[in-house]
Amino acid sequence: MGRALPNAGRSNGARASIDGAGMGFVEGASPSMRPVEAVIRELAKSDVPVLVLAERGAGKHATARRIHEMSHRREQTFLCLPCSKLTPEVFQSDDGRAAPLEAGGTVYFEEVADLSLGCQARLQKVWPQARADGAAGGDGARIICGSARDLEVEVKAGRLREDLYYRISGVCLRLPPLRQRKQDIPVLIKHFLGKYAQEFGREVPTLSAETRRLFQDYSWPGNLKELEYVARVLAALGDEDVAMGGLRALLHKAGSASNGNGLSLKAASRAASQEAERDLILQALTRTRWNRRRAARELQISYKALLYKLKRIQFEGYGAS
Secondary structure (H helix, E strand, O other): EEEEEEOHHOOOEEEEEEEOHHHHHOOOOOHHHHHHHHHHHOOOOEOOOOEEOOOOOHHHHHHHHHHHOOOOOOOOOEEEEEEEHHOHHHHHHOOOOOOOOOOOEEEEEEHHOOOOHHHHHHHHOOOOOOOOEEEOOOOOOOOEEEOOOOOHHHOOOOOOOEEEEEEEOOOOEOOHHHOOOOHHHHHHHHHHHHHHHHHHHOOOOOHHHHHHHHHHHHHOOHHHHHHHHHHHHHHHHHOHHHHHHHHHHHHHHHHHHHHHHOOOOHHHHHHHHHHHHHHHHHHHHHOOOOOOHHHHHHHHHOOHHHHHHHHHHHOOOEOOO
């Protein structure tokens, strides 16, 4: 963790990461991640506010930092603010200015739905001025927010100000959970094993074929954070059998449920079919540079049907008509 925020030490002890701590962004090869990475490259060219939506542990912080590192602000500070720990005083420095938003750099609000209403009001008041065209060069920090919750539900429930919601959601970027990007698991586990082998001064573990298969079969409810934790244990223990014991037991239990009443053959077939359809759609869109009409013709379906399917897999906002 980095140094304390201005005034934060006296108000509530909230601290901000300014050194990029946490998992780094790892480029994926899966059809789910290629369009996300293309959007990240475009977002880095402007200062438009970004709302990163994803399940917990799916890489929101790493994505926000990736946008920062590819932008013109890369030499400036990247500040991560844990919203659950902030008070309104954090947004005001000793001389009354809007700290920490008056400086350049990028400020990432981690789990923005956790902001108190008092913090929301203060943030709305001190929001940095941006260029009207959204291009790089506005005054103050660039703001990126992350959330694992449905913010429209939070607005309707009165927990999130509607005016603030419209401000933070200049562009909504949805990250797929790890279970929808399993093609990336070999690259991700190689990255994490290398990272922690270096940290612990050990050789990079070589995984057995059984363990690699288990990684592909497992649903990873904790997403990238869970995968990183498993890699850390593997590197720290240097004993695959010991490290993988808990995960093997969990997979055995999940498999037993699937063979009983937990998952019918019909449901399993439907899930596999939907996953295959999703991959075909994303591959067609990648080949056609995300021209949706061309992709629809290539897939031999109507344009309307493609739009419906894109909405179902949460990619309706990408591509050109």
